[in-house]
Amino acid sequence: MIVAANILDKSTFKGLFDDHYRPLCNVAFRISGDLDQAEDIVQDVFLKIWNQQDLLNVDQNIKSYMYTMVRNHALEIIRRQQIGARITDEILYLHTAANSDAIDDNEIEKYLILDRIYISIRQLPPKCAQVFTMAKVNGLSYSQIADNMHISVRTVENHMGKALRLLRAMLNNKITLILLFLTGLIP
């Protein structure tokens, strides 16, 4: 019996899981709209990575592999639901192999920053967090928020400014790096 060399040690694997579990669940959730199913998909992918390390090779970008697998899995599941059970497992396997149009590092970095913003919003002062969530996440206008919270539009603006400043400080140099890669995205 040939023993495959372990590419991942336990702590690296745990690190990957801790950093990427929630972002990955959200990638799957955005496609399938079912959180339980999304979690199952992500857990399957992690188990697959751990148990089939002999299928990975050293040069492979494991993160890109994870994200692409999760996305393709989720896509395949909804496709299968739409068509019915017509597709055989064999075709499913072909489609879920993570090779075509892989998710690259820049996109992964974006998912990670998004996750950091999500965590950091909770750390904002309560009013600040409320205003920011209403404006950005729920898409309310400043005057709607002002009405809602019985404060002036000016105060809403102040809260937004403060929220952005604090979020930037909390994310410290994470964004600086990605902006270097993404020059051109922002004028």
Place this chain on the structure above:
Amino acid sequence: MNLKKTILQIIRGTGAKEEQATLNVWKDEAEESLKALKEMQYIDELSPMLHNYQDVNTQKAWTKIHGQEQITSRRGNTDFRKIAAIFLVFIGAVSLFYLAKTTNSTSENLVYDGNKTQSVQLADGSDITIEKNSILTSKGYRDVTLDGNAYFDIAKNPEKTFSVTIHGGKVIVLGTEFRINTSKERTSISVTEGKVKVIFSSKEFALTAGQFLVLSSNEQAFITEHDITPSHWKSNILVFENKSLKHVMENIAAYYDYRLEWPSTNEPDACKINTRFDDETLEQVMSELEILAGISFEISGKTIVIKSFKC
């Protein structure tokens, strides 16, 4: 400074040296603000993607996948291990049952220690939560010795005090809730309910609910107020609403079991802190307060030294 004039002078090469320096500073600052602005814009543009963002329990998922991954990777000898494990658990349960039975009658020289947090219920109805790597020895009825960290919820008994022997002293109570963390170098006691009497190197301290005491052989005893309750330690969540920075720091110090040194200047503490810490390390908490209240601090050993703050 007349900016337009200065810029023109520099373009023509006629600007004075110091004016040029001023302009360079201004240019650097502008670049820094532009960078900040771009970063904030990026957050602003990305955030709408948080619409319908889902929170998941990463820890729970890890436990689940962890179990499966061990079973699948060691399929060959799982059955043996499983049987052995069940057998061991069975033996453990039987011996625990036996121990518990004998405890009720004699309750002598029982020792609890181990590699994980455990809860122990004593015959008198008291609950003790013993943290990882701590040792609790029961010497008799309502008489224990502690080495390490434990949380006590002691049942009232006006007839018989409950005493905990610690390094260099003793803690005596009738019925109350408190936490002790004791080692050769240092002992801290935090009271959440009732009254506690502490005897330490021939000194006596009377503590009431909300007080936190730090003792060590080479430093002055240190007492501070806090409103940390058992639920904080259980949930790992600290919430502050409109509290002064000093209040926040006193609670954080008590929660993480540190001594707090507040700046000796009489600067009024005008900060109003609104925040929430969810299962965070002291380092994370302090770096957030650095942002919120502009504190500068130092952590040396088990002491947090606040040097200054601005709000």
